[in-house]
Amino acid sequence: MEIIEKLKTNKLIDNQTEIQKICLHKLQSSPLPNPKSELWRLSNKSKFSNFLNYSVNEKNPKFDIPYPENSQGTIRLIIGENCQIKLIKENYSIQQLNESELNKYIKEQIACFDQNENWSDLLNLSLSSTKNLLGLKINGSKIPPIEIFSHASSNSLNAKTLVIFLEKNCDIELLQVNLGKENSSLSQSTFFLLEENSSVNHGVVSYGENRSNLLNSLNVIQQKNTEYNLGSLHFKFNYARFEISIKQSAGNAKTNIKGMQITKKDEQISTYTKIDFNGPNGFLDQINKSLADDKSHAIFEGSIIVPKIAQRTDASQLSRNLLLSNLAQIDTKPQLEIIADDVKCKHGATISQLNEEELFYMRTRGVTLQEASKLQLSSYFQEIISFIPISKDRWDLLDKLLNEN
Amino acid sequence: MVNENLVKDVVKEPYKYGFVTDIETEKIAKGLNEDIIRLISQKKEEPKYLLDFRLKAFKKWQKMDEPDWAGLGYKQIDYQDIIYYSAPKQKEKISSLDEVDPKLLETFDKLGIPLTEQKKLTNVAVDAVFDSVSIATTFREELAEHGVIFCSISEAVKNHSDLIEKYLGTVVPASDNYFAALNSAVFSDGSFVYIPKGVTCPMDLSSYFRINSGDSGQFERTLIIAEESSSVSYLEGCTAPMFDTNTLHAAVVELIALDDASIKYSTVQNWYAGDEEGVGGIFNFVTKRGKCLGKRSKISWSQVETGSAITWKYPSCLLLGEESVGEFYSVALTNNLQQADTGTKMIHIGPKTKSTIVSKGISAGNSINSYRGLVKMGTKAAGSRNYSQCDSMLIGDQASANTFPYIKSQQPNSEIEHEASTCRISEDQLFYLQSRGIEFEEAVSMMVSGFCRDVFNQLPMEFAAEADKLLALKLEGSVG
Numbered sequence: 001m002e003i004i005e006k007l008k009t010n011k012l013i014d015n016q017t018e019i020q021k022i023c024l025h026k027l028q029s030s031p032l033p034n035p036k037s038e039l040w041r042l043s044n045k046s047k048f049s050n051f052l053n054y055s056v057n058e059k060n061p062k063f064d065i066p067y068p069e070n071s072q073g074t075i076r077l078i079i080g081e082n083c084q085i086k087l088i089k090e091n092y093s094i095q096q097l098n099e100s101e102l103n104k105y106i107k108e109q110i111a112c113f114d115q116n117e118n119w120s121d122l123l124n125l126s127l128s129s130t131k132n133l134l135g136l137k138i139n140g141s142k143i144p145p146i147e148i149f150s151h152a153s154s155n156s157l158n159a160k161t162l163v164i165f166l167e168k169n170c171d172i173e174l175l176q177v178n179l180g181k182e183n184s185s186l187s188q189s190t191f192f193l194l195e196e197n198s199s200v201n202h203g204v205v206s207y208g209e210n211r212s213n214l215l216n217s218l219n220v221i222q223q224k225n226t227e228y229n230l231g232s233l234h235f236k237f238n239y240a241r242f243e244i245s246i247k248q249s250a251g252n253a254k255t256n257i258k259g260m261q262i263t264k265k266d267e268q269i270s271t272y273t274k275i276d277f278n279g280p281n282g283f284l285d286q287i288n289k290s291l292a293d294d295k296s297h298a299i300f301e302g303s304i305i306v307p308k309i310a311q312r313t314d315a316s317q318l319s320r321n322l323l324l325s326n327l328a329q330i331d332t333k334p335q336l337e338i339i340a341d342d343v344k345c346k347h348g349a350t351i352s353q354l355n356e357e358e359l360f361y362m363r364t365r366g367v368t369l370q371e372a373s374k375l376q377l378s379s380y381f382q383e384i385i386s387f388i389p390i391s392k393d394r395w396d397l398l399d400k401l402l403n404e405n
Numbered sequence: 406m407v408n409e410n411l412v413k414d415v416v417k418e419p420y421k422y423g424f425v426t427d428i429e430t431e432k433i434a435k436g437l438n439e440d441i442i443r444l445i446s447q448k449k450e451e452p453k454y455l456l457d458f459r460l461k462a463f464k465k466w467q468k469m470d471e472p473d474w475a476g477l478g479y480k481q482i483d484y485q486d487i488i489y490y491s492a493p494k495q496k497e498k499i500s501s502l503d504e505v506d507p508k509l510l511e512t513f514d515k516l517g518i519p520l521t522e523q524k525k526l527t528n529v530a531v532d533a534v535f536d537s538v539s540i541a542t543t544f545r546e547e548l549a550e551h552g553v554i555f556c557s558i559s560e561a562v563k564n565h566s567d568l569i570e571k572y573l574g575t576v577v578p579a580s581d582n583y584f585a586a587l588n589s590a591v592f593s594d595g596s597f598v599y600i601p602k603g604v605t606c607p608m609d610l611s612s613y614f615r616i617n618s619g620d621s622g623q624f625e626r627t628l629i630i631a632e633e634s635s636s637v638s639y640l641e642g643c644t645a646p647m648f649d650t651n652t653l654h655a656a657v658v659e660l661i662a663l664d665d666a667s668i669k670y671s672t673v674q675n676w677y678a679g680d681e682e683g684v685g686g687i688f689n690f691v692t693k694r695g696k697c698l699g700k701r702s703k704i705s706w707s708q709v710e711t712g713s714a715i716t717w718k719y720p721s722c723l724l725l726g727e728e729s730v731g732e733f734y735s736v737a738l739t740n741n742l743q744q745a746d747t748g749t750k751m752i753h754i755g756p757k758t759k760s761t762i763v764s765k766g767i768s769a770g771n772s773i774n775s776y777r778g779l780v781k782m783g784t785k786a787a788g789s790r791n792y793s794q795c796d797s798m799l800i801g802d803q804a805s806a807n808t809f810p811y812i813k814s815q816q817p818n819s820e821i822e823h824e825a826s827t828c829r830i831s832e833d834q835l836f837y838l839q840s841r842g843i844e845f846e847e848a849v850s851m852m853v854s855g856f857c858r859d860v861f862n863q864l865p866m867e868f869a870a871e872a873d874k875l876l877a878l879k880l881e882g883s884v885g
Binding site for chain 2: 308311319324325326327328329330331332334335336337339340342343344346347348350351353
């Protein structure tokens with residue numbers, strides 16, 4: 001593991017920034033996550049070491065985004081390429097965070113990090129150069145949709161960091177796209193702060209090419225009266241981890257999450273979510289879907305933490321899984337940790353294959369088995385895809401998923 | 406608004422089995438080493454293979470670490486400060502119950518366990534275990550007529566050595582986990598049941614475990630073998646006196662069901678739970694596992710866990726035989742500073758296997774009540790099904806209820822469903838009952854009883870009554 005060796009000898013990064021120094025120092029004391037911990041126990045060791053086997057690439061070679069050109073009014077940003085933005089309009093403004101604001105916030109976050117839980121963030125912040133660190137401050141209303149791209153280039157490891165402050169009473173649609181190239185590793189960390197009365201429709205679409213790897217970490221802090229909606233989709237990665245941590249810092253907030261991961265061949269994709277209710281009247285509705293085919297492995301672990309202060313929390317979490325092959329495997333672990341008594345919490349999990357009765361019904365009406373399976377899968381995917389903002393009209397994600405099948 | 410204090414009062418109930426029997430006992434020195442294990446084995450006049458089994462387990466135990474993944478908070482156990490063998494002094498061999506020390510009989514009478522005159526009244530055979538040894542087993546002759554062997558494991562070692570040698574440690578291997586290894590090294594007594602081919606056991610069998618000594622641990626081992634087409638219902642009860650110190654209880658239970666056999670294993674666990682400040686109480690670390698070896702075999706666990714300061718217990722089923730069935734029904738009630746980490750493991754290995762899990766947790770006071778379970782579908786478990794339901798009820802805002810289900814599937818042609826919910830005593834329901842003239846205390850008791858109904862329905866008659874009474878007792882209090 002090239003990265004770890006260099007990290008131990010502190011030869012990883014030249015001209016370290018202050019944040020890089022802090023994170024590198026933390027990592028040097030224990031360079032790898034504890035493989036026995038729940039968060040890393042099922043992580044495939046050889047695939048994980050593969051992730052760390054590329055050298056860090058701070059440059060961003062030009063690469064074509066395989067998506068339609070900007071449609072009207074959409075703001076498109078590519079981390080590491082066109083990060084210069086200052087849009088001040090009549091009813092909204094989008095500007096870069098200045099260095100001191102950005103550093104202050106990141107340092108505050110690092111202070112709360114747990115070495116094991118936030119290992120991906122520590123690595124990301126250690127490797128992410130100033131150029132690959134984008135901080136945005138958004139306020140106002142009627143803001144056009146925003147698309148933010150992160151990409152990795154072949155035979156290297158790229159680290160990109162995104163920090164977004166959503167100021168009070170602000171309302172946005174944001175799509176984050178993480179693209180992996182063949183034989184590459186992408187480390188993406190995102191920090192979101194939702195100030196009071198703001199709301200976000202956040203989409204995260206990550207897909208790779210042959211043998212690409214991804215560590216994607218998302219940290220969200222929701223203040224009072226905020227609404228955070230996340231639709232996410234991860235597919236085509238040799239190894240991918242999506243770690244979501246959401247904190248309702250003072251309760252009275254709404255969180256909706258709909259996520260999906262699709263694994264094929266010998267891929268391993270995992271989603272870990274931790275939802276922390278730190279005040280009363282919190283709301284969560286989460287559904288995570290997995291589909292595992294061939295020899296692949298899909299993992300979901302979700303924890304809901306309701307301390308005493310979080311009275312009247314209403315949280316539900318559902319893990320639905322489709323297992324399509326004899327050699328594939330699915331692990332799922334929804335968890336509830338509750339101390340408050342006046343709460344409504346529930347979770348559910350199912351693992352099965354395609355519904356035989358539905359298939360039979362369609363076949364008796366002349367639909368071929370292949371088409372019937374596609375129809376079933378399309379309804380399975382549709383629930384998640386329709387929750388991802390912007391993408392649904394333009395990007396034909398559904399076609400992409402179904403035709404890959 | 407429900408008065409929190411009222412509900413808290415309702416779940417307070419003094420422990421009524423906390424008395425100590427003043428009886429002369431034979432104890433060995435504190436501590437654990439090879440010599441102690443040899444001494445236990447020698448006292449029990451065991452054959453060499455069993456001594457080897459113990460010593461091997463001890464070696465493995467020495468290399469193991471105490472598990473901490475359950476996150477239970479308890480003061481460190483000093484394994485050298487425990488007496489590993491303690492037995493009431495009595496005559497070498499007892500030919501009838503009349504020769505048992507009357508004080509012992511009195512103890513069990515006080516606990517409501519009839520060993521003597523009442524024994525004919527109830528149709529349950531009892532094996533009573535006092536500290537480290539079994540003191541009496543009732544109904545033996547009647548059972549023997551059907552070919553059923555029901556005796557203490559020490560007797561089985563002497564009289565049915567072939568069965569012990571064949572099956573002991575095959576379900577829970579000595580190196581399975583830290584506490585199973587410890588038990589394998591020092592197990593003192595327990596029950597042995599063998600149901601021959603085609604026999605339906607004519608009565609329920611029951612073991613009653615009593616810890617009397619404050620500084621000795623209890624390490625019993627139970628082995629139940631159900632041959633082809635046989636069936637048995639086995640009940641287990643536990644109590645202990647109130648001491649300020651913590652007593653360790655590390656038991657192992659192994660069940661084996663062959664073709665078409667069925668074993669129903671029910672537990673009402675009411676070890677002393679410690680006082681309101683969390684002083685004293687039993688540390689209950691138990692490994693229970695059943696192996697459905699035969700086709701269409703069935704193992705059903707039902708448990709009512711109300712005692713112990715710490716409960717660490719996951720009765721499990723290994724479903725190997727085709728179409729075998731595993732069941733787990735559990736009620737766990739924790740109060741004050743009790744911590745219960747309990748659940749089950751359903752490992753589906755054979756095809757068309759089925760399992761059902763119903764777990765009800767009630768946490769009150771400052772207690773922590775966790776469900777931790779595993780459902781696994783192996784690659785050959787085609788056509789298998791699992792259904793799990795875990796419900797938790799919280800009483801008071803200091804109690805904690807956790808659910809940690811772990812689901813793993815490697816078989817597309819299988820179905821797993823899991824659901825869990827957490828709620829508190831519904832104010833609407835309370836109001837409804839109270840408005841119809843039902844006392845607050847009784848209303849809470851009714852609601853808790855209703856919450857647990859799915860599990861109580863699975864208990865054998867004798868136990869269902871006891872469990873309901875136990876819960877009602879725990880809920881009975883000083884309201885009014």
